[in-house]
Amino acid sequence: DVKVTQSSRYLVKRTGEKVFLECVQDMDHENMFWYRQDPGLGLRLIYFSYDVKMKEKGDIPEGYSVSREKKERFSLILESASTNQTSMYLCASSTGSSEHYNEQFFGPGTRLTVL
Amino acid sequence: KNQVEQSPQSLIILEGKNCTLQCNYTVSPFSNLRWYKQDTGRGPVSLTIMTFSENTKSNGRYTATLDADTKQSSLHITASQLSDSASYICVVSGNNAGNMLTFGGGTRLMVKP
Numbered sequence: 001d002v003k004v005t006q007s008s009r010y011l012v013k014r015t016g017e018k019v020f021l022e023c024v025q026d027m028d029h030e031n032m033f034w035y036r037q038d039p040g041l042g043l044r045l046i047y048f049s050y051d052v053k054m055k056e057k058g059d060i061p062e063g064y065s066v067s068r069e070k071k072e073r074f075s076l077i078l079e080s081a082s083t084n085q086t087s088m089y090l091c092a093s094s095t096g097s098s099e100h101y102n103e104q105f106f107g108p109g110t111r112l113t114v115l
Numbered sequence: 116k117n118q119v120e121q122s123p124q125s126l127i128i129l130e131g132k133n134c135t136l137q138c139n140y141t142v143s144p145f146s147n148l149r150w151y152k153q154d155t156g157r158g159p160v161s162l163t164i165m166t167f168s169e170n171t172k173s174n175g176r177y178t179a180t181l182d183a184d185t186k187q188s189s190l191h192i193t194a195s196q197l198s199d200s201a202s203y204i205c206v207v208s209g210n211n212a213g214n215m216l217t218f219g220g221g222t223r224l225m226v227k228p
Contacts, residue, residue, distance in 0.1 A: 042220040090158050104216065106158030
């Protein structure tokens, strides 16, 4: 079974702090994604990566950066956390080998609260 | 602009009853449509996937339908159980570079005993 793990289930940070969210997948997937999920807005794509050291902006990249130094690990970085970044953060991965059956496998999520 | 709209936003039904969730999309060109189930505090898990040529797909008590002409999909849950309480998310993949996904806002289903 595909397993996508995230470093923390719950996280509380203060405004201005630097925050790292880690995601690891064990299925040798090429693609990895970071989303945030807010009530009434659904999942919104922040950044994604098709390969090591490669990153692409999603729909809402402002205030975030990412790092993919190894294939299995994709990190989301909040350089200076703000209260409007309080949200559920979901990581996902998918294989790059199929053009159509691109199921994304999701991690359990990290609920981040910025005070 | 690619959009996926789901209805209703929330639904409460009694255990054992059936229900149908709706998904309308404007994603073009279309590749496939998935229904995900997301339990509270968990990541979404795929239930079904349908491509352009498929108009119905079952997974146990879950049956998804797709009308590619009207760009509508439904998820029918039969004989609901308490464990069906979750959010159900419709996700459409475009047949373009990167096959990026467009997510619906989800329907929150609560099954009461």
